Amino acid sequence: MKCVVGIDLGSTTTKAVLMDERGGILGQGITNSRSNYEVACAVAHEEAVLAARRSLLERAIESLEGPGAAGAKAIRARLFDALRLELYLEELGELEDSVARHVAGPAVRALRDVLEPAAHQVLGEMRRTAPDLFLGGAPRKSDFFRDVAAAGFMAGAERVSANGKVPFDRLVGLFDRAILDVEVRFRRPAFAPLLRRALGRVAPENGSQGGSARARIESALREAADREIEEVAFVGTGYGRQALPFPREAVKSEILCHGRGAHDSFPDTRTVLDIGGQDTKAIQVDEHGVVTSFQMNDRCAAGCGRYLGYIADELNLGLHELGPLAMQARRMVRVNSTCTVFAGAELRDRLALGQNRADILAGLHRAMMLRAMSLLARSGGITNAFTFTGGVCKNPMATKILEDLVRENYEGGITLHTHADSIYMGARGAALFALDDLRAGRPGILPNFGRAAAQPAEDPPCGRADPSVRQHGQDVDD
Amino acid sequence: MTTRTGALESAKDRSQLHQKQMIAGHFERLARAREDGRKVVYTFVPGNLTELIGALDMLPVLPEINALQSGMRGRSGGYILEAEKAGHSEDVCTYVKCDIGMLRGGNIGPTGTKLPEPDVLLLSYTGCFTFMKWFELLREQYKCPVVMLHVPYQADGRITPEMRGYVVEQLRDKVVPALESIAGRKLDHDELARRLTLSARAEDDLVAVWESARQRPSPIDGYFGGVYYIGPIFSAFRGTEEAVEYYRELRAEVEARIAAGEGPMSPDGPLGPERYRLVVEGPPNWTSFNDFWRMFSREGAVVVASTYTRVGGLYDNGFRHDAQHPLESLADYCLGCYTNLSLPARVALLERYIRDYQADGFVINSVKSCNSFSAGQLLMLRELEKRTGVPGAFIESDLVDPRYFGKSNIENRIQSYLQMLEARRQGGYS
Numbered sequence: 069m070k071c072v073v074g075i076d077l078g079s080t081t082t083k084a085v086l087m088d089e090r091g092g093i094l095g096q097g098i099t100n101s102r103s104n105y106e107v108a109c110a111v112a113h114e115e116a117v118l119a120a121r122r123s124l125l126e127r128a129i130e131s132l133e134g135p136g137a138a139g140a141k142a143i144r145a146r147l148f149d150a151l152r153l154e155l156y157l158e159e160l161g162e163l164e165d166s167v168a169r170h171v172a173g174p175a176v177r178a179l180r181d182v183l184e185p186a187a188h189q190v191l192g193e194m195r196r197t198a199p200d201l202f203l204g205g206a207p208r209k210s211d212f213f214r215d216v217a218a219a220g221f222m223a224g225a226e227r228v229s230a231n232g233k234v235p236f237d238r239l240v241g242l243f244d245r246a247i248l249d250v251e252v253r254f255r256r257p258a259f260a261p262l263l264r265r266a267l268g269r270v271a272p273e274n275g276s277q278g279g280s281a282r283a284r285i286e287s288a289l290r291e292a293a294d295r296e297i298e299e300v301a302f303v304g305t306g307y308g309r310q311a312l313p314f315p316r317e318a319v320k321s322e323i324l325c326h327g328r329g330a331h332d333s334f335p336d337t338r339t340v341l342d343i344g345g346q347d348t349k350a351i352q353v354d355e356h357g358v359v360t361s362f363q364m365n366d367r368c369a370a371g372c373g374r375y376l377g378y379i380a381d382e383l384n385l386g387l388h389e390l391g392p393l394a395m396q397a398r399r400m401v402r403v404n405s406t407c408t409v410f411a412g413a414e415l416r417d418r419l420a421l422g423q424n425r426a427d428i429l430a431g432l433h434r435a436m437m438l439r440a441m442s443l444l445a446r447s448g449g450i451t452n453a454f455t456f457t458g459g460v461c462k463n464p465m466a467t468k469i470l471e472d473l474v475r476e477n478y479e480g481g482i483t484l485h486t487h488a489d490s491i492y493m494g495a496r497g498a499a500l501f502a503l504d505d506l507r508a509g510r511p512g513i514l515p516n517f518g519r520a521a522a523q524p525a526e527d528p529p530c531g532r533a534d535p536s537v538r539q540h541g542q543d544v545d546d
Numbered sequence: 547m548t549t550r551t552g553a554l555e556s557a558k559d560r561s562q563l564h565q566k567q568m569i570a571g572h573f574e575r576l577a578r579a580r581e582d583g584r585k586v587v588y589t590f591v592p593g594n595l596t597e598l599i600g601a602l603d604m605l606p607v608l609p610e611i612n613a614l615q616s617g618m619r620g621r622s623g624g625y626i627l628e629a630e631k632a633g634h635s636e637d638v639c640t641y642v643k644c645d646i647g648m649l650r651g652g653n654i655g656p657t658g659t660k661l662p663e664p665d666v667l668l669l670s671y672t673g674c675f676t677f678m679k680w681f682e683l684l685r686e687q688y689k690c691p692v693v694m695l696h697v698p699y700q701a702d703g704r705i706t707p708e709m710r711g712y713v714v715e716q717l718r719d720k721v722v723p724a725l726e727s728i729a730g731r732k733l734d735h736d737e738l739a740r741r742l743t744l745s746a747r748a749e750d751d752l753v754a755v756w757e758s759a760r761q762r763p764s765p766i767d768g769y770f771g772g773v774y775y776i777g778p779i780f781s782a783f784r785g786t787e788e789a790v791e792y793y794r795e796l797r798a799e800v801e802a803r804i805a806a807g808e809g810p811m812s813p814d815g816p817l818g819p820e821r822y823r824l825v826v827e828g829p830p831n832w833t834s835f836n837d838f839w840r841m842f843s844r845e846g847a848v849v850v851a852s853t854y855t856r857v858g859g860l861y862d863n864g865f866r867h868d869a870q871h872p873l874e875s876l877a878d879y880c881l882g883c884y885t886n887l888s889l890p891a892r893v894a895l896l897e898r899y900i901r902d903y904q905a906d907g908f909v910i911n912s913v914k915s916c917n918s919f920s921a922g923q924l925l926m927l928r929e930l931e932k933r934t935g936v937p938g939a940f941i942e943s944d945l946v947d948p949r950y951f952g953k954s955n956i957e958n959r960i961q962s963y964l965q966m967l968e969a970r971r972q973g974g975y976s
Contacts, residue, residue: 321961321965321966322958323962324965324966328975354974356974356975360970361931361937361938363940364955364958364959501975
């Protein structure tokens with residue numbers, strides 16, 4: 069099947085969207101942006117391809133009829149949770165290898181006898197408890213391996229260092245170094261083997277749910293895995309778009325892409341607020357999704373996603389935990405600063421005064437959103453409907469405060485749209501521009517991520533390249 | 547003629563090279579001023595009285611020109627830090643701090659020669675309150691007299707006979723006698739008239755150059771290229787044969803481009819196909835001037851008119867210096883400078899430019915440290931969009947403080963804006 073690809077290379081995360089010829093989303097991928105932007109693109113793109121295969125499989129299972137169909141549908145959700153588990157375990161394996169390399173290095177020579185068994189114990193515990201994490205029905209906290217693994221490692225490190233013999237900081241330091249190696253490795257997860265392992269977990273051959281349901285899923289899996297995905301056009305956007313291995317004409321401004329992506333998701337959108345890692349954009353669009361006016365922060369990233377990241381670090385929390393904690397506030401502490409550094413100082417002062425963490429966090433969220441409101445006003449105000457996008461949109465407190473501020477500052481009747489995939493809006497807009505190329509018959513100009521992100525010989529990508537993904541058009545590396 | 551002056555330098559027209567030589571020559575004259583026995587007047591670009599200064603055989607020094615030249619030569623950052631060490635706040639105009647820093651470092655001018663100290667500070671106040679504070683600082687330093695010409699603000703968007711009379715009276719009764727006293731000679735009115743006649747000739751050619759941008763493609767860039775065009779007439783050369791010659795040559799160069807159907811020069815050589823015609827409000831950033839220019843030129847964007855190139859004289863509304871009415875025309879010149887216009891008058895001028903030059907869009911470069919110029923620019927943007935239906939862009943940088951030029955942010959905005967213009971031109975997406 070023909071599809072187009074949009075890549076949004078943001079300062080914090082890189083997103084990829086695969087879109088079919090009708091504008092439907094086939095797959096989405098996201099990863100932390102790394103110092104090597106090409107690797108980030110390649111990883112996000114591979115994730116999107118994997119998600120597209122998953123989506124094809126999901127559709128195939130959905131269309132099953134006859135013997136075993138009901139059983140296959142019944143285990144579908146659990147199957148995909150198991151797939152996430154397999155992906156996690158694959159990356160965990162890389163983390164184990166990386167920790168082993170670092171623990172053998174000269175930096176920890178004096179403490180090797182203590183750190184090596186402690187790290188082994190923590191990682192072993194993470195591997196043992198992983199199935200509960202993904203198959204135990206717990207809500208999904210983060211899209212990133214780093215976040216999930218960091219939470220597990222920190223908890224384990226606290227336990228093993230409780231005896232006072234293992235230095236906690238040095239143990240966590242090992243993780244900090246090892247995770248960097250894992251993040252900069254490009255991998256091509258092989259869909260079919262991963263899915264078969266996942267299937268083995270939720271429908272063992274000799275288990276009660278085996279038999280026809282398993283056979284039907286395997287057949288659907290073959291169909292999904294073998295289906296040719298023909299990528300015919302790419303468009304890139306985002307803060308790091310100039311670093312993308314794309315020709316000039318295949319690079320679009322993130323303002324246009326976010327505006328278009330939001331409008332495509334909610335066609336009544338006229339104002340868009342996008343808060344990303346280091347920029348905030350207030351965008352006005354017309355009835356076609358074409359940008360008519362915009363404002364973005366300049367010279368200073370106060371009040372952007374990194375602000376929350378810094379606050380989360382100050383509180384030793386995961387970024388995804390901030391919003392839910394702030395939602396527990398009983399009152400809103402007034403925080404005056406949107407400067408990230410000053411806000412951190414204010415946070416420490418207020419904690420020292422004994423004020424409640426949730427209450428302070430609520431105030432910090434409000435300070436941040438007030439800054440966004442100012443930018444919106446400068447861009448021409450809010451016109452119905454209003455769509456909030458970007459990574460910060462996933463923070464429930466940020467969204468709640470934005471709703472409150474819109475109500476306080478604008479006449480009633482403003483609808484605020486948010487989307488579960490708000491973080492992908494830029495990539496979605498980019499994919500729509502690529503779709504324009506496809507529909508207009510313009511030649512697709514495609515990069516070769518695999519080569520751009522080639523790994524050293526001693527560190528080959530895990531799994532093999534997906535042979536059924538074809539990239540058409542002019543190869544810019546040639 | 548196009549000249550490439552080196553692999554790392556930008557391409558330049560013959561006129562650009564010519565004006566560089568003229569400015570360098572002026573700095574050489576300043577360096578020799580004391581030995582030549584010539585008196586030196588420090589004064590500002592908007593409302594400068596160059597014909598009067600020249601007629602009294604004095605030499606002008608323009609601190610803003612020194613600051614922007616220091617900015618372009620990569621020296622302003624150090625000068626600003628020097629001024630901040632001396633207690634000048636982060637929020638003070640960076641032209642001022644650049645000048646103060648240069649002064650504290652020995653007053654070595656942009657071309658590397660020492661600038662002479664002033665014999666008088668001639669403060670013609672046209673819309674910028676900071677000018678007054680600036681010369682108060684220089685007065686403390688140099689212990690020299692200040693001659694003040696108060697130019698009333700055009701609050702209602704027009705010059706009244708009373709305003710003109712008020713300025714003429716000051717010129718006649720205060721400014722001319724004070725300058726005569728310092729120059730040690732009486733004003734030769736015939737010489738002043740001769741100079742005013744030369745000014746008007748150069749102004750005719752300059753206006754023809756501005757108006758050439760009505761052509762498609764525009765043969766000039768009326769902002770980035772325009773700052774070279776205004777160099778002689780805004781600095782020391784108005785009312786001289788050299789300026790008349792320069793503008794004659796410039797006009798011929800532009801007319802030759804029109805005949806050949808060519809666009810203007812850019813830092814990378816002749817501009818490619820003209821894709822966007824823009825009007826710009828606000829001064830350029832000087833510390834990354836060529837980078838800033840390339841953000842436009844590499845996208846095929848040409849500036850067809852700008853208001854910054856009118857801060858030292860607004861001639862395309864019909865005003866010319868007039869030898870028949872010397873003091874009155876000097877008064878009208880000062881009153882009519884762009885910096886002395888009210889917000890509605892500025893909006894009206896920009897609106898006219900957008901319509902007359904068939905602009906696809908307009909860009910406001912809001913300068914952080916220039917409160918008098920930047921205040922109200924967002925309002926101007928909205929009003930212009932409303933009146934013309936043409937979308938505007940708003941970017942922020944600074945005059946000569948390199949810390950306030952965020953290249954990737956500014957480039958991001960400009961690219962976004964130009965892509966937005968393209969999308970609107972297409973009437974939507976397919």
